[in-house]
Structure formats: C-alpha cells, structure tokens
Amino acid sequence: MAVASSGFSLPEFSPRIDQVGVEERAARFTKRSIKNDSKVQGLKLVLNMIDLTTLEGKDTDGKVKQLCYKAMHPHDALPGLPTVAAVCVYPTMVRVAKKALEGSGIRVASVATAFPSGQSSKDVKLRDTKFAVNEGADEVDMVISRGKFHAGEYNFVFDEIAMIKEACGEARLKVILETGELGSFDKVRRASDIAMMAGADFIKTSTGKIQPAATMPVTLVMLEAIRDFYYKTGRMVGMKPAGGISKSKLALHYLVMVKEVLGDDWLNNDWFRFGASSLANDVLMQLVKMQTGTYQAANYFSVD
Amino acid sequence: MAKSTARKKTNTVRLKFDTSWSYDPAPESRSAASISKQYDLFINGEWKKPSSKKYFYTINPATEEKISEVAEANQADVNLAVGAARQAYEKTWGKMPAKERAKYIFRIARIIQEKARELAIIESLDGGKPIRESRDFDVPTAANHFFYYAGWADKLEYAFPNRKASSLGVAGQIIPWNFPLLMAAWKIAPALATGNTVVLKPAETTPLTALKLAEIIQESGLPPGVVNIITGAGQTGSSIVNHPEVDKIAFTGSTEVGKIIQRAIAGTNKKATLELGGKAANIIFEDAPLDQAVEGVINGIFFNQGHVCCAGSRLYVQESVMKQVVRKLKDRIASLIVGDPLDKNTDIGAINSKQQLQNIQKYLEIGKKEGAEIYQPSCSLPRKGFWCPPTLFTNVAQSNRVTQEEIFGPVLAILSFRTDDEVIEKANNSPYGLSAGVWTDKGSRIFNMTRRMRAGVVWANTFNKFDPASPFGGYKESGFGREGGLHGLLPYVNLK
Numbered sequence: 162m163a164v165a166s167s168g169f170s171l172p173e174f175s176p177r178i179d180q181v182g183v184e185e186r187a188a189r190f191t192k193r194s195i196k197n198d199s200k201v202q203g204l205k206l207v208l209n210m211i212d213l214t215t216l217e218g219k220d221t222d223g224k225v226k227q228l229c230y231k232a233m234h235p236h237d238a239l240p241g242l243p244t245v246a247a248v249c250v251y252p253t254m255v256r257v258a259k260k261a262l263e264g265s266g267i268r269v270a271s272v273a274t275a276f277p278s279g280q281s282s283k284d285v286k287l288r289d290t291k292f293a294v295n296e297g298a299d300e301v302d303m304v305i306s307r308g309k310f311h312a313g314e315y316n317f318v319f320d321e322i323a324m325i326k327e328a329c330g331e332a333r334l335k336v337i338l339e340t341g342e343l344g345s346f347d348k349v350r351r352a353s354d355i356a357m358m359a360g361a362d363f364i365k366t367s368t369g370k371i372q373p374a375a376t377m378p379v380t381l382v383m384l385e386a387i388r389d390f391y392y393k394t395g396r397m398v399g400m401k402p403a404g405g406i407s408k409s410k411l412a413l414h415y416l417v418m419v420k421e422v423l424g425d426d427w428l429n430n431d432w433f434r435f436g437a438s439s440l441a442n443d444v445l446m447q448l449v450k451m452q453t454g455t456y457q458a459a460n461y462f463s464v465d
Numbered sequence: 466m467a468k469s470t471a472r473k474k475t476n477t478v479r480l481k482f483d484t485s486w487s488y489d490p491a492p493e494s495r496s497a498a499s500i501s502k503q504y505d506l507f508i509n510g511e512w513k514k515p516s517s518k519k520y521f522y523t524i525n526p527a528t529e530e531k532i533s534e535v536a537e538a539n540q541a542d543v544n545l546a547v548g549a550a551r552q553a554y555e556k557t558w559g560k561m562p563a564k565e566r567a568k569y570i571f572r573i574a575r576i577i578q579e580k581a582r583e584l585a586i587i588e589s590l591d592g593g594k595p596i597r598e599s600r601d602f603d604v605p606t607a608a609n610h611f612f613y614y615a616g617w618a619d620k621l622e623y624a625f626p627n628r629k630a631s632s633l634g635v636a637g638q639i640i641p642w643n644f645p646l647l648m649a650a651w652k653i654a655p656a657l658a659t660g661n662t663v664v665l666k667p668a669e670t671t672p673l674t675a676l677k678l679a680e681i682i683q684e685s686g687l688p689p690g691v692v693n694i695i696t697g698a699g700q701t702g703s704s705i706v707n708h709p710e711v712d713k714i715a716f717t718g719s720t721e722v723g724k725i726i727q728r729a730i731a732g733t734n735k736k737a738t739l740e741l742g743g744k745a746a747n748i749i750f751e752d753a754p755l756d757q758a759v760e761g762v763i764n765g766i767f768f769n770q771g772h773v774c775c776a777g778s779r780l781y782v783q784e785s786v787m788k789q790v791v792r793k794l795k796d797r798i799a800s801l802i803v804g805d806p807l808d809k810n811t812d813i814g815a816i817n818s819k820q821q822l823q824n825i826q827k828y829l830e831i832g833k834k835e836g837a838e839i840y841q842p843s844c845s846l847p848r849k850g851f852w853c854p855p856t857l858f859t860n861v862a863q864s865n866r867v868t869q870e871e872i873f874g875p876v877l878a879i880l881s882f883r884t885d886d887e888v889i890e891k892a893n894n895s896p897y898g899l900s901a902g903v904w905t906d907k908g909s910r911i912f913n914m915t916r917r918m919r920a921g922v923v924w925a926n927t928f929n930k931f932d933p934a935s936p937f938g939g940y941k942e943s944g945f946g947r948e949g950g951l952h953g954l955l956p957y958v959n960l961k
Contacts, residue, residue, distance in 0.1 A: 177906040179926055182757025192597055194491035194809040202486055385756045388480070392792070395478050416486070421800040424480035 175354045176389075178346035178382055187377040190418045200413070201451050204444050207412045208235060209243040210430045212270055212401065213465075214438050215250060216277075216369065224465075225254045229261035231465040236445045238461075239452065245441065246430035247300060251276075252289060255296035270335070271298035274325060277339075277368035279304040283321065290328045301325070302335040304368060305352060307342045315355055322359035335363035335401055340379045341371040349379055353386035363399035369436065374404025377418060384422040397426070403436025409447040412440055482799040491809045493596045498586040500673065504535045506542055506696065507679035509549035510689025516541040521698075523672055526593035527806050527815040527850040535672045538695040543664070543704040546693040550635040550662040551710050553690030558662050559632060561688075567618035570657050572685040574611035577604065577650075580681065584674055588646055589806040591673040593815030593851070594769050596807050606931060607650035610949075613933035614654035617954060621659065624951055630958040632660030633736060634712035637705040640675070641718045642668035642817050643772040643873075649675045651948050652715050653692060659957040661713070662691050664705055668718075669698040670818045703729070711735060713957065717774075720871075720897075720942050738946025738956045740774065740938055742871040743899030745920065746892035747777035747928060748882075751785045753904035754926070759793040762877070765902060765928035767801065767813055767855050771875040772821070774943070775900035777928055779868055781888050784881045791859060791879065798855045799842045813875060816851040825853050825874035832858050832867040837878070863891055871897065885913065893919045898940030902928045921947075 195203055213232045215224060225248075232245045247268040248258050258269045271293035275281035281289075290301055303325050309317045326334050336356040340349050356364050364383055367374035380402045387398045400419070406412055412435060419427050427433050442462045450456050503520060505512040515536035522531045538546070558566070577584065581604045588599040621630045636656045640648035645667055656663050667675035679694040695701065699722075706714055706729050713736040716726055720741040730737055747765050749758045765777030782790045806814035816822040833839055837858040846852040856876045858867055868878045882888040892901060901920040903911055915923040921939040924930060931937070936952035938944060946956045 176756070177752065177754045179754035179757040182754060182760060182926065186757065186760050192601075192809070193488060195488060196491050197489040199487060199489040206486065388796075391480075392478055420482070420486060424482045424796075425485045426481055428486055 175347075175351045178350050180346055183346055183378045183381055187381045187418070190377065190421065191414045193414070193417045195413045195417070201448065203413050203416050204409060204448050204451070205243055206416060206428065207409065207435065208441065208444050208448075209246060210433055211245040211435045211437055211441050212247045212249045212403075213245045213441060214248075214369070214403075214436055216272060220251060220254055222254070222257045225250055225257045226261045227465045229258055229267075231441070231463060232262065232267050233265045235441060236449070236462065239445070239449055242448070246434055249302065249436065252293040252296060252298070255293055255298045259297035268299040269297060270300035270302055271296070272302045272304075272368075274303040276302070276304055277370040279306050280308070283324070286321070287324065287328055290325050294328070294330055294332050298332055300333045300335060301329050302337055302365060304337045304339060305356065307339055310343070310348070310352060315351075318352075319355050319359045322356055322361060326360035333362040334360065335365045335399075336361040337365045337368055337403075338383075339368055339371055340366045340375075341373045346379070346382050349382050350386055353383050354390070357386065357390045357398050361398060363401050363434070365401040365403055365436065367402075367404040367436070369404035375402030375406055375436070377414065380415065381418060381422065384419065388423055397432060399432040399434065400427070401434040401436050406435055406437050407439040407443060409440070409444045412444065480796055480799075488802075488810050490805070492805060493586055493589075493807045493809060495586060495590070495807065498583045498590070500533050500587060500590075502533060504533060504672070504676045504696070506536050506538055506546070507676065507683075507694040508542070508546045509553075509693065510683065510687075513542075513545070515539065521669065523591060523670065525590050525850075526670075526817055527847070529849050532590060533673060535676065535696040538666075538697040538701045538704075540704050542695055543701065543708060546664045546695050547635060547637075547705070547708050547710045549690035550664050550693055553688055554632075554634055554662040557688045558691045559660055561660075563619035563621065563660070566657060566660065567615045569685055569687045570611055570615035570618060570654060573681060573687070574608050574615060576681045576684055577608040577611065577678075580677070581605065581608070584646060584677060586807065587677055588674050589814065592642060592645060592671045593806050593817050595811040595814040596809055597811065598769060603644055603647045606933070607647045610647075610650040610654045610933045614658040614953075617655075618658040621954065621958070624954055625958070625960055629961045630659065630954075631961065633957060633959060634661060635710055636661045636663050636713045636715060636957065637708065637711040638663060638665040638715045639702045639705065639718065640665065640667055642671040643769060643774070645671040646674035646678060648717055649678055651717075655948070655953045656715075656957050657691065659954055661957055664693045664695065664711070666695055666697060666702055666705060669696065672696045706730065713737070715956070716740070720944075723944060736956060738938070738948065739944035740946070740948060741942060741944040742873075743774045743776065743897045743939065743943050744779055744869070744871050744895050745775055745777045745900040745902065746779045746781055746895070747902040748781045748888055748892060748904065748914070749783060749786065749790055750903075750905040750907070750910065751783040752906045754906065755786060755790060755793065757926070758904035759790060759797055761902065761904065761926070761928040762794065763797050763801075766877045767798075767875050768929050770813055770816055770853070772817055772873055773929065775922065775929065775937075776873075777900070777902050778872060778877060779892075779895075780877055780879045781882050781891060782879065784883055787881045791857070794857060794879075795840060795842075798857070801842070801855055803844050803852065803854055804847060813855060816853050816874065819851055821873065822851040822853060825872060825876065828867055828870070828872045828874070828876060829856065832861075832865070832876075832878075835862075835865045835867065837861045837865060837867060863894065869895070885910065889914065889917050896942040899938075899943035900924070
C-alpha cells in the first residue's frame with residue numbers, strides 16, 4: 162500500500178462544531194434519571210465495557226497478573242457479575258496478560274506507537290505495533306502525531322494510521338486522538354474523521370496522561386462523527402473515552418449519551434469502552450448497594 | 466464477532482433506539498406540593514368568595530383528573546379587585562419610596578426560590594409540561610424576573626436619563642396557559658417596580674401556580690390590594706379590559722383575542738402591550754454546525770410541546786444539507802420521550818387541553834391533505850390525557866396552511882431554500898414577526914440576516930434563550946411593546 166503518496170485529500174467538509182451547543186447537549190444527557198432495574202442493568206453494562214488499565218513505568222508481571230485476576234473476578238462476593246472487556250497494558254506486558262487471561266474471553270489491549278507522546282519515527286512505531294501484535298495483543302491503542310496534525314499535515318496523520326492499521330493484522334485498532342492537546346472541537350471532529358477514514362476500528366479520546374482527558378462534550382463530538390461516518394460508509398466504528406471517568410453516575414451518563422446518539426447497536430463492549438481503572442470499584446460499590454441497600458466501605462473492594 | 470457484520474449497505478443503514486436498555490420511571494413526588502381543593506379570589510390581600518358563587522375545575526391534562534376548583538370572577542368581583550388596586554395605588558404603593566418597593570419584590574423572588582420544587586410540580590400537574598422544564602426553566606426564570614426588576618425599582622432615573630418616570634396606576638394583566646407562572650412574573654415584576662398596582666387573571670386551564678403566587682405574595686407582606694389575582698375565563702378578562710379604572714392592559718395570548726382587546730380600548734386612554742402569536746423561521750445554512758443546529762431546532766419546536774409563541778415552527782434548510790438535516794432530525798426525535806409530565810426523563814409532556822389537542826389534530830389533517838409528508842416516531846402514548854407525538858412535515862410549500870398559520874403544538878414544517886435573499890424573503894413572508902433563528906458558521910452572514918429579518922428576537926446559533934435582561938416582543942401581528950430588560954419598564958411609566 163503506497164501510504165506515503167496515497168494522494169488522499171483531507172476531509173475538508175468535516176462539519177463545524179459549535180462549542181456552546183455541544184456543551185448544552187452534553188449537559189442534557191446528565192438530566193436523565195437512571196433508577197432501579199435500569200440502573201442495575203446499566204452498571205453491569207458499564208462494568209462489561211471497562212478496559213482495565215495499567216500504564217506505568219513501574220508495572221511488573223505481578224501487578225499485571227493481579228489486574229488480570231480482577232478483570233475476570235471483579236467482586237466474587239456478588240454473584241452474577243460480568244467480566245470487564247479488556248486489560249490494557251504496555252507491549253512488554255502483553256504476553257503476561259495474555260497468559261493470565263487465557264480462556265476468559267477478556268481481550269488484551271496494548272498501547273503502541275511510542276505511547277503516549279507518539280514522538281518517534283515511523284519505523285519505531287511500526288515495530289512497536291508489530292511487537293505488541295506478535296506478543297498476542299487482540300487490540301492496539303495507537304496515538305496520532307498531534308504535532309503533525311497541528312501543523313496541518315493531515316496526509317501524514319492519515320498515512321500513519323493506515324500504516325499501523327495494516328500492521329495490526331487481525332488486531333482491532335483504537336486510535337487515540339489525545340483531545341486534551343487538540344484545542345478545539347473543530348479539530349477533534351477533523352481528527353476523528355481522518356482516523357475513521359484511515360481505518361480505525363475505534364476512536365479514543367485520551368492517553369490518560371494529559372489533562373483534560375475524556376469529557377462528555379468531547380465524547381459527544383466523536384460519537385456524532387461516528388454516526389455521520391456510519392451513514393456515509395455503512396461501517397461501524399467504536400468509541401472509547403479514556404481518563405477522568407471514575408464515578409458510576411458519570412459512566413451512566415455516558416451510556417445515555419451513546420444510546421441516544423448512536424442507538425442500541427453500540428451499547429456493548431464491541432463498540433463502546435471505558436478506559437478507566439478506578440471506575441470498576443465505584444461500579445461494584447453501587448451494584449452491592451443496589452442489592453443490599455447499604456453502601457459498603459471502600460475497604461471491602463480490592464485495589465489492584 | 467460483530468466485526469464481520471460491521472459494514473452494511475449504506476442504503477439500509479439505520480440506527481436503532483428502542484431495543485435493549487431503557488430507563489425506568491423516575492417520577493417526581495406529587496406529595497411535595499400542597500394544593501387546596503378549592504381556591505377563591507385573591508382580592509385586597511385576602512381570599513374572597515366569588516360573588517358569582519360559581520367555581521370551575523382545573524384538570525391535569527396528562528390524566529384528565531380534576532386537581533382543584535377555582536372561583537369564577539364576574540363583573541362585581543372585577544370591580545372589587547380593580548377598586549382594591551386603585552386604593553392601594555393611591556394610599557400606599559404609589560407613594561412608597563422606590564427602595565421600599567424593591568424590598569417587597571426581592572422578597573417575592575426569594576420565596577419563589579424557596580418554594581421552587583412545589584411550584585414546579587404544580588406547574589407540571591396543571592399544565593402538562595415536563596418537570597425538567599418547569600424545574601429548570603419556568604420557575605428559576607420567574608424568580609429571576611422578580612430579582613431583576615426589584616433591582617430597577619429605585620434606579621428609574623438611570624433607566625430614563627434626564628426624564629422623570631411616573632407610574633400609570635392600575636395595570637390589568639391577562640396571561641396565557643403556556644407559561645403560567647413565568648408570564649405572571651413577566652407581568653407583575655415590572656409593574657410593581659415602576660409603582661403600579663395589578664389585577665392579574667391567569668388562563669382558565671392553568672390557574673394554580675398564579676394562585677400559589679398569590680399565597681407567596683401574601684406571605685411576603687406586600688400591602689393589600691397591590692396585587693390582586695382573580696380567575697375566570699374570557700368574560701372575566703373582558704371585564705378587566707373594559708373597566709374604566711384600569712390604566713394599562715398587558716396581554717399575552719392569541720392574535721385573535723389581541724385584536725378584540727385593541728378594538729375594545731380604542732378611544733380610551735389605556736396603554737397596552739400585546740404579545741401575540743408567532744410562526745418563527747429557523748434557518749439552517751449549509752456551513753452551520755449541523756448537529757448543534759438540529760438540537761436547536763428540536764428545542765425550538767418541541768420545548769413545552771410547541772406551546773410557545775416564539776417556537777421555531779418553520780424550518781428552512783439550505784438544499785445541499787436538506788437530506789442530512791432531515792435524517793438527523795428523525796434520529797433525534799426517536800430518542801425523545803413522550804409521557805408523564807412528572808417523570809424526570811420526559812422530554813415532551815401532555816398537550817395543555819382537549820381543545821388545543823383538537824386544534825393541533827386539525828392541522829395535522831390539513832397538512833396531510835395539502836400533500837405534505839408527515840413523520841412521527843413510533844412511541845406509545847398514554848391512553849388517558851391529551852397527547853401528540855413530535856411531528857415533522859416535509860415536502861411542504863410556502864403556501865401551505867401548516868407553513869402559514871400558527872399551530873401551537875409539536876409540529877414542524879420543513880422547507881428548503883437556495884440563496885440568502887430567497888430565505889429572507891420567505892422568512893419575512895408571514896403575518897407574524899416574533900422571533901427567528903439563524904444557524905451558520907459565518908459571522909458576517911449572521912449580521913446580514915438579523916438586520917433584514919422582521920422579527921422581535923433573532924437568535925444566532927441558538928434558540929429559545931431567555932433572560933430577564935433582554936427584551937422580548939413582536940412585529941406585525943405578533944403584537945407590540947416589549948417585555949423584559951430596560952425596555953420592559955417603558956410600558957409601565959409616563960415619561961416627562
């Protein structure tokens with residue numbers, strides 16, 4: 162594939178985004194009141210959509226194994242819980258996670274392409290990706306070159322994504338836009354369109370290393386991009402807000418947003434994920450409360 | 466894995482909104498509001514039995530159940546109320562230092578805030594509007610109007626520099642059923658701030674929050690007779706309008722009644738402001754932020770079931786984005802929830818009355834007969850009560866009655882256009898001129914459009930935004946005079 166000279170023209174017609182309007186619309190989702198059975202169902206869905214994540218320099222095999230156990234057994238004291246969707250680690254930890262999760266159906270996601278900054282050569286990014294896939298990653302979370310994007314080199318950004326997509330083979334590709342570095346909703350929309358056209362299976366807000374990370378308005382802009390792309394091409398693209406979602410209530414607001422923007426086809430972990438590590442315990446705490454009527458102290462939930 | 470099924474032919478692509486996860490009912494508690502079984506007339510600071518001895522029911526339009534009964538004021542009662550207002554004007558209120566007047570108005574505003582939850586529940590029960598709207602819009606905005614005009618009371622010399630503003634006397638105020646509490650606030654607050662006294666009549670289908678406001682006024686210690694609130698139907702209103710001791714008429718309602726009022730006061734010394742109907746044009750250009758424009762259109766027409774005089778009921782879409790906008794609108798209304806007004810998740814509540822529902826249905830039939838394509842989402846409606854699903858009319862012509870006439874319901878007529886000049890001509894081609902909306906990314910176009918549009922309010926990249934500080938009112942058959950802001954003081958003063 163002649164990525165370097167594809168002659169692809171950038172999406173000039175990415176629609177404009179009105180910031181005030183997006184923020185108002187996003188706030189409207191938070192007015193939905195989720196109670197009783199729909200709350201229990203919603204919380205279980207949230208749990209099942211979580212990419213349990215550890216992305217630290219100090220990660221060890223032992224830490225990753227413990228995280229994987231938590232992924233499979235979120236809270237055995239409460240029967241009938243789903244597992245999380247995936248465990249997300251650095252490439253060097255993929256093999257460990259893959260082994261620990263064997264047979265559970267939980268996927269292993271690996272960040273790649275010189276995560277989190279993306280400031281490296283094409284060659285390094287390509288090898289980073291291939292390494293992760295060869296180690297057994299089911300999903301690859303790449304970062305876009307924000308510097309090139311800001312410089313207006315959209316072809317470069319497109320080509321890079323297409324190249325990584327090719328390197329992924331069977332693994333699904335999540336493209337991290339790092340919206341906290343993009344500066345405006347117009348740019349978030351343009352980056353979303355480029356990523357989807359270049360072959361992204363998922364678009365993802367953030368690395369979790371930059372503030373602000375995921376917000377409802379930014380996620381809304383991306384969901385609307387996914388909807389327009391779906392109507393244009395017939396291809397579904399998944400969405401993953403990451404970072405900053407640590408409370409159940411907020412996660413339920415996100416579910417409401419997905420449901421009302423993209424509809425029910427997206428309401429499963431094939432098409433929607435939460436990139437979060439502390440969200441799981443808050444969801445568990447709420448689920449236990451829904452069953453017993455009382456909140457348990459945080460000490461009753463494992464920290465991994 | 467779903468991956469293999471991810472790509473579909475685009476001509477069959479459709480979003481699904483009604484299959485899996487849904488929201489359980491989340492009703493606001495009715496018991497948080499206390500409603501009496503019977504309400505008398507609030508005259509001279511007291512509750513008086515009507516001399517007609519007659520009472521009429523007010524019902525919950527969502528269930529058709531009776532909520533309460535209210536007194537019907539006849540000519541004798543109107544005489545009493547106007548007399549009380551006249552006396553209060555001459556003895557107390559008209560002479561009171563402005564700073565003192567302001568204190569009472571501030572107090573009313575604060576009590577409204579304290580009773581916000583109760584007022585919101587009653588508003589939704591009596592009028593059918595979703596609790597989300599009465600809680601987040603009607604009640605807080607009503608309190609804000611009192612706060613805002615309380616601030617003006619002792620600053621009239623700054624409002625009208627180098628001129629002396631004096632009060633008029635007794636204001637007769639007649640308000641509609643679409644925003645009962647808010648309209649009462651719009652009318653009463655500026656009248657009190659400028660030193661006038663008031664006889665107010667709420668609409669016969671939605672009198673309860675105005676009567677609750679009477680209780681608040683009583684609690685605030687406002688001198689007796691300064692505000693009198695009497696209930697009744699058209700005849701009561703007519704008695705107020707024709708009463709010789711009334712100095713000023715403020716009316717919000719239909720253009721038809723507005724014309725009757727204007728005829729009635731012709732040749733008298735009465736001042737008037739009329740805020741009447743509308744058929745607002747909402748215009749989407751191809752460069753607009755489309756998703757936000759669609760959201761604005763939704764809020765513009767489905768807010769309060771479309772019972773809004775400034776509702777954006779005519780949508781003009783530039784032809785190049787027409788298909789896309791219609792599809793987005795259809796997707797959006799699929800996620801609107803129609804049902805119990807007291808449920809916190811409800812987006813569209815009950816139609817205010819049986820009569821109004823019949824009127825809307827009449828227009829739905831007219832639209833279909835005129836050859837327009839009707840689109841309504843599949844949503845289940847409660848069996849009792851008055852309901853109309855959100856409705857889109859496409860394939861509509863400028864000459865269609867659904868484009869020309871005010872429907873006052875959740876019905877949107879969608880038309881296309883090509884050029885700026887064309888759309889301005891079409892937008893202005895209406896007997897009304899209350900409001901309009903423009904959606905474009907281009908700043909210069911906003912100014913060009915707003916300058917040429919004959920409408921009292923033109924919103925740019927938003928719709929249905931209200932603030933006590935900004936004036937509101939119409940051109941042509943939408944009435945005259947302005948309410949809100951500095952301009953809202955003017956109809957209640959004589960300037961020397």
